[in-house]
Amino acid sequence: xxxxxxxPENLTSFCGALRREYGFHIGAGELLDAAxxxxxxxxxxxxxxxxxxRTVLACTHDDAARFDGAFDRFFLSRHDTEVQxxxxxxxxxxxxxSTGEVDDMSQASDATTASSAEAVDIFGDVGxxxxxxTGDQEAEGAPVAGARYSPxxxxxxxxxxxxxVDEAWLAAARVLVRRLQLGPSRxxxxxxxxxxxxxxxxxxxxxxxGSEPLSPKWLARPRRQPxxxxxxxxxxxxxxxxxxALKLASALMGATPRVEVFTFSTTLERVTSELKRASxxxxxxxxALASAWGGGTTIGQCLAEFLRRFGGRLLSPNTVVxxxxxxxxxxxxxxxxxxxxxxxxxxxxxxxxxxxxxxxxYEPTALGMRIAKPFVTTFASVNGLTDLVxxxxxxxxxx
Amino acid sequence: xxxxxxxxxFRDRAFIVDEAFATALQLAxxxxxxxxVEGPAGVGKTETAKVLADVLAARLIxxxxxxxxxxxxxxxxxxxxxxxxxxRLSETENSTIEEREKQIFSERFLLKRPLLEAITEQQPPVLxxxxxxRADEAFxxxxxEVLAEWQVTIPELGTIRATHKPRVIITxxxxxxxxxxxxxxxxxxxxxxxxxxxxxxxxxxxxxGLSERLARQIAALMQTLRGLSxxxxxxxxxxxxxxxxxxxxxxxxxxxxxxxQTLGCVLKVYEDHAVVHGHAAELAAALGETSTSLQPGxxxxxxxxxxxxVSTSGR
Numbered sequence: 001x002x003x004x005x006x007x008p009e010n011l012t013s014f015c016g017a018l019r020r021e022y023g024f025h026i027g028a029g030e031l032l033d034a035a036x037x038x039x040x041x042x043x044x045x046x047x048x049x050x051x052x053x054r055t056v057l058a059c060t061h062d063d064a065a066r067f068d069g070a071f072d073r074f075f076l077s078r079h080d081t082e083v084q085x086x087x088x089x090x091x092x093x094x095x096x097x098s099t100g101e102v103d104d105m106s107q108a109s110d111a112t113t114a115s116s117a118e119a120v121d122i123f124g125d126v127g128x129x130x131x132x133x134t135g136d137q138e139a140e141g142a143p144v145a146g147a148r149y150s151p152x153x154x155x156x157x158x159x160x161x162x163x164x165v166d167e168a169w170l171a172a173a174r175v176l177v178r179r180l181q182l183g184p185s186r187x188x189x190x191x192x193x194x195x196x197x198x199x200x201x202x203x204x205x206x207x208x209x210g211s212e213p214l215s216p217k218w219l220a221r222p223r224r225q226p227x228x229x230x231x232x233x234x235x236x237x238x239x240x241x242x243x244x245a246l247k248l249a250s251a252l253m254g255a256t257p258r259v260e261v262f263t264f265s266t267t268l269e270r271v272t273s274e275l276k277r278a279s280x281x282x283x284x285x286x287x288a289l290a291s292a293w294g295g296g297t298t299i300g301q302c303l304a305e306f307l308r309r310f311g312g313r314l315l316s317p318n319t320v321v322x323x324x325x326x327x328x329x330x331x332x333x334x335x336x337x338x339x340x341x342x343x344x345x346x347x348x349x350x351x352x353x354x355x356x357x358x359x360x361x362y363e364p365t366a367l368g369m370r371i372a373k374p375f376v377t378t379f380a381s382v383n384g385l386t387d388l389v390x391x392x393x394x395x396x397x398x399x
Numbered sequence: 400x401x402x403x404x405x406x407x408x409f410r411d412r413a414f415i416v417d418e419a420f421a422t423a424l425q426l427a428x429x430x431x432x433x434x435x436v437e438g439p440a441g442v443g444k445t446e447t448a449k450v451l452a453d454v455l456a457a458r459l460i461x462x463x464x465x466x467x468x469x470x471x472x473x474x475x476x477x478x479x480x481x482x483x484x485x486x487r488l489s490e491t492e493n494s495t496i497e498e499r500e501k502q503i504f505s506e507r508f509l510l511k512r513p514l515l516e517a518i519t520e521q522q523p524p525v526l527x528x529x530x531x532x533r534a535d536e537a538f539x540x541x542x543x544e545v546l547a548e549w550q551v552t553i554p555e556l557g558t559i560r561a562t563h564k565p566r567v568i569i570t571x572x573x574x575x576x577x578x579x580x581x582x583x584x585x586x587x588x589x590x591x592x593x594x595x596x597x598x599x600x601x602x603x604x605x606x607x608g609l610s611e612r613l614a615r616q617i618a619a620l621m622q623t624l625r626g627l628s629x630x631x632x633x634x635x636x637x638x639x640x641x642x643x644x645x646x647x648x649x650x651x652x653x654x655x656x657x658x659x660q661t662l663g664c665v666l667k668v669y670e671d672h673a674v675v676h677g678h679a680a681e682l683a684a685a686l687g688e689t690s691t692s693l694q695p696g697x698x699x700x701x702x703x704x705x706x707x708x709v710s711t712s713g714r
Contacts, residue, residue: 033430040429048402051422059582061437064589186467199479207500211486257536273576308630313574
């Protein structure tokens, strides 16, 4: 039933599988904790073992959601896939090592349904794309994300490349952030001049002058920093421009830590951490979100979903919402209107970046754009650096 | 303490936890690691820490995070007026600057804030760091340091080390992603909305006077409501409020009229009312199904006699 005889070997190999195939972040510390956890719980109780390992090994909600499947596959139905594993080992010998891993993955996604022959067919279909990507991945030694080899794998190639943010973009983003600085925050910080007397530092200093507070110290309130929410349209009509919007988001991330990035086409996905990772490693594509790229757009629904899931906490009078979309909407116009109205009401500024605006003779006449426009505080295009510089000059906060 | 004991102790305090939850708590206690609890609002994340403190007979120290929370507010402050007074009084003494500094910056004049309090407590307390996602990244980094070392350095006083590691529960509503570093320091538990059966059990545990039929109807409606795309989905607190409201109104079951009357207990945003009215059919189905499925069994007759539920306990 289990691949190895002893518990430690099984645990190590399970953690290895989670790391490789499901993208878990597991280090030696986690492995040790998992071993200690198994000493504590009742090993005859499957549910207890499962919960214990999930608690220790999963770090995020996504991890936790994927964990049960991985656990079932590794500990409970290993014998089901054994036959296929043998077949894939043979193929690995035929194809060479680098593609063998892809075989495993395509089987992993439909291990129970597809026979090994079908798995080969699936592999054959995406063949021209995947070997290249596998090469990349192994060169970096980064964990393999399961989603890359899912049936949606073909769409992955449509994910726009995130261009490297150079100094000029970063400078423009800094100007934008600085220009949008809001009123004073609630924090008090030590400052050379300020409105409040700093008793602590004055007292401390007075000890040097025989308890006479000769040099008064002050506290001041720093300016509140704006928070940015960037929502990027990932539909097919935007495929040329989404990369630029993501570059803008990356530049903002470089200028301030308070940036959250989302992409949408028919569903909404938060990509903040993926984008952060993409901008520091040499992988310049957002792989983990196959479903958010390509296809049509239901802007209204996705914005409504954003409001429902994240609106309560992300939107505040400090928040600048930036929507990058061409406004070609296939959804319900009323939903869009309501969502735009709510966004406008709850955010400090609502910027709409329409890449088509740069095109000579373009008028925002598409239905979606016509509905959205009245609620937008700044309507601009961002196709390049000059546009971003221009944006940083024109954007203003709702008073 | 093993998982079964934890479940039983929590149940004694009218708090229903499932096996995964109990195991997570067991491990957090045994491995002495912080437990990061994430989940939608209103599923009882904060309550967990309170009940845990009660179960362990430990003190609960709560640090509520908010935007702009800084290290000083979380750790300690000096009692300036007393220090000032002492400095004045000691002016006439013939002591050196060092001696006077030592006097003024002694533990007597230190006002402990939650984190320092948790570290200096004699019995290991339960430290609840609530809504950590509301605090900013700088504070998270500071928190990491405290959670790793369990020691605090006060420049004027020196380093204070924890005698016992506090039991730490951290809650987050996922408004922003927490850093990987913080996640890796913690055990992780995702606390979802309760299932139908769990919610019925919770309602019964909290409100012993509630009839079986009403509890089932409330739980079924909650499941339906959480399935709709509401701006603020109702949590367990809302279902308890709602059940209590219906008890007050002497309702033994939910019908359309009662629903209209008391919907304000459940839906807190104006737009959500419109959404719910748009799905009247689904709600009616949730109401109808439960009532028809219960009638043959006659469960409802055991607890109420057509007068509505009679609350027998204090709650």
